[in-house]
Amino acid sequence: MPNDDRTDRPLLGLICGDKYSLVIDAGNSPAHANEFLTDVCKLHIPPLKYLVLTHWHWDHVFGIEAMNLITVCNNRTKENLDKMQKLTWDDFKLDQRVSNGEEIEFCSKMIKLEMPVRDGFITGNADITFKESLEIDLGGIHCVVDHVGGCHSEDSTIIYIPDEKTIFLGDCICEDIYSGEWSYSRDRLLPMINNIKKYDALYYLTSHYHPESKEEFFNYLNELIRIGNFVGNEYIVNEVIERYTQFYGKALNEDEICNIRSFIHGNMKDRT
Numbered sequence: 001m002p003n004d005d006r007t008d009r010p011l012l013g014l015i016c017g018d019k020y021s022l023v024i025d026a027g028n029s030p031a032h033a034n035e036f037l038t039d040v041c042k043l044h045i046p047p048l049k050y051l052v053l054t055h056w057h058w059d060h061v062f063g064i065e066a067m068n069l070i071t072v073c074n075n076r077t078k079e080n081l082d083k084m085q086k087l088t089w090d091d092f093k094l095d096q097r098v099s100n101g102e103e104i105e106f107c108s109k110m111i112k113l114e115m116p117v118r119d120g121f122i123t124g125n126a127d128i129t130f131k132e133s134l135e136i137d138l139g140g141i142h143c144v145v146d147h148v149g150g151c152h153s154e155d156s157t158i159i160y161i162p163d164e165k166t167i168f169l170g171d172c173i174c175e176d177i178y179s180g181e182w183s184y185s186r187d188r189l190l191p192m193i194n195n196i197k198k199y200d201a202l203y204y205l206t207s208h209y210h211p212e213s214k215e216e217f218f219n220y221l222n223e224l225i226r227i228g229n230f231v232g233n234e235y236i237v238n239e240v241i242e243r244y245t246q247f248y249g250k251a252l253n254e255d256e257i258c259n260i261r262s263f264i265h266g267n268m269k270d271r272t
Contacts, residue, residue, distance in 0.1 A: 001035075001039065002210070003207060005208070006113070007114035008107075008110040009027065009028050009032050009114070010025055010027070010060055010170075010207035010208055011205060011207050011208070012025050012027055012036050013025065013159070013168050014040060014045075015138060015141060015161060016045045016046060016138070017138020017141035018046065018139035018140040018141070019138060019139030019140075020049035020050065020138045021046050021048045021138065022048075022049065022050040022051070022052060022136060022138055022143060023036070023048060023051045023067060024051075024054065024159055024168045025051075025053060025054055025060045025170070026060060026062065026063035026066075026067050027060075027062065027063030027066075027067075028058060028059035028062050028063065028110070029115045030065065030066040032062075032114070033064075034063075034066050036063075037066070046138070049069060049070060049138075050070050050071075050072055051064065051069040051070065051071045052071075052143070052159055053071065053072070053073040053126070053157070054156065054158070054168065054207065055074075055077060055152070055155050055156045055172075056076075056080035056153065056155055057107075057153060057171070058111060059107075060170070060171075061081065061084070061123060061124065062114075062115070063124075064124025064125070065122075070128065071125070071126045071127050072126065072128045072130070072136070072145065073128075073130075073157070074130060075129045075131055076154055076155035077126065077155040080155065081124070081125045084123045085122060085123050085125060087123075089111070089118040089121045089123075090118055091118075094111065104177060104178060130145065130147075131147070132146070133145065140163075141161065141164070142161070142162060143159055144160040144161075144162065145160075146158050146160065148172050148195055148196065149172075150173065150188055150189060151174070151183070151184050151189050152171045152172060152174040152175060152176060152177070153171065156170055156171065156172035156192075157170060158170065160201065162200065165200060165201050165202040165203065166204075167201040167203070167204055167205070168205045169196070169205060169206045169207070170206070170207050171208065172192065172196075173189075173193070173196075173220075173221070176266070176269075179269065180265070180269065181265040182265065183266035183269055184224070184228060184262045184263045184265075184266045185266040186228045186229075186231075186263065186266065187270070189224070190228060193224065193225060196221070202214050204216075223255075223259075224259065227256065227259045227260060227263065228259075228263050230260075231260055231263040231264060233267055234264060234267065237261055237264050240260055240264065241260060244260065
């Protein structure tokens with residue numbers, strides 16, 4: 001099911017074996033999960049059994065209870081789900097957490113748009129956890145579930161289907177959005193990218209973008225690596241942009257400027 005930026009709905013995935021089927025991510029609300037399940041009911045597939053979470057962020061887990069499947073996640077994801085179950089999600093408490101720096105304005109806005117009524121809402125939790133990696137046999141189709149970490153969330157997990165040469169990446173290649181300015185840390189991002197490149201895949205699915213071929217996706221990864229290495233350990237945005245313009249002899253596009261800023265923000269966070 002494609003992502004929908006209007007309320008920050010991530011892409012949801014379905015993997016079907018001969019015996020069972022598996023869902024990737026729970027959606028950002030019970031309504032999102034139920035729309036997905038309604039579509040699945042129209043398919044002639046083996047029964048749904050597992051739900052695998054790519055990380056703990058609200059837009060990937062608020063539909064856990066509606067999915068009502070055996071939920072699998074990294075142990076770091078489970079720790080955050082435990083914390084989330086103790087929270088109240090009404091407007092007052094949500095606004096209070098934004099004011100306290102415990103939540104960010106972007107997520108608060110999207111939660112309110114996606115779920116205008118949240119009275120009594122309680123987040124779901126996991127049934128099975130793992131530390132680094134596990135495999136799930138759906139009958140004729142194997143799913144490799146690996147913890148990869150990165151900048152966006154330390155629990156980021158990918159789901160690789162070797163039989164189909166397909167990999168679901170969640171948000172692992174995205175910036176850190178929860179600690180001040182959105183940022184990339186080269187120390188966390190570049191090793192993770194090198195790890196992802198080791199998988200023998202042809203199709204790459206990130207949660208808030210359309211599916212990409214290996215060539216398309218690797219071009220994007222290489223662009224991140226190039227800009228990250230160009231920024232290096234610099235801290236002053238204007239100086240890097242000026243040096244970049246002189247070096248490449250062209251004006252920067254919006255994506256290049258955003259990525260430069262993200263790496264510089266990461267440098268500043270690492271310094272402190």
